[in-house]
Amino acid sequence: MHCPYCKHNDTKVLDSRVSEDGCSIRRRRVCQSPACEKRFTTVEAMQLTVLKRSGATEPFTRDKAVAGVRKACKGRPVDEDDLARLGQEVEDQLRLAGSPEIAAHEVGLAILSPLRRLDEVAYLRFASVYRGFDSAADFENEIALLRAERQLQSESGGGASGGLATASAPTG
Incomplete structure (x- = not known):
């Protein structure tokens, strides 16, 4: 030094x-x-390095990861603070993996879960590009998975229900 x-x-x-x-x-x-x-x-x-599909490497930047998510969130009720928290969560998850070099694919995977919790529509947009959806059937399959997950959460009491709530009036 x-x-x-x-x-x-x-x-x-x-x-x-x-x-x-x-x-x-x-x-x-x-x-x-x-x-x-x-x-x-x-x-x-520790400098995280992203290994791109071409074989080139570049330093991980949270801003670049968030920029892709920002596009998926366009027109959605997601603000910059939400994006900053998501970026921090993604970076923390990648650092916890313990490897200084991460495949670009792993960065995308690290984004999917927190984005799904943040906004399902933005998640579908991002996943459609990231996973290369080719048809409406790909969207339908992903939506079915989201619904099944939501149903499991509501049955186990582990989250907000995605269905319509019904109230019954007291009888008698």
């Missing part, structure tokens, strides 16, 4: 601390040049 003040190439780590989210390390350093001896802080973070 070069000193940012004098560019000397010898520095010493005085203290290292893991950030609260566990995704980076903060290090206090001191320049070893007798003429400088200034202190500075560095932050180290």
Whole structure:
């Protein structure tokens, strides 16, 4: 590590601390040049790399992942805060996988589940592009899966029901 003040190439780590989210390390350093001896802080973070189908790699950027989701959410009641939370959830999920290199396909898979919870219409739009739906039957199959999942949740009491609620008037 070069000193940012004098560019000397010898520095010493005085203290290292893991950030609260566990995704980076903060290090206090001191320049070893007798003429400088200034202190500075560095932050180290694991760089996630996306392996594209072409074989090329590029750094993972949350903004790029959210940009694709933003298109699917166009005209839907989803705001920027929702998208930011989704982007954070996707990045956290990818980091928890523990691998510094992720296939582009895995990024798409990581987006699907939180997007489904956020907005089903946006989910269908995104899934149709991501999974390459070719026909209305593909949409119908995915909608049937969503309905079946919703039915299971309502039967187990684990979520909002997707059906119509009916109220019965007290008798007697």
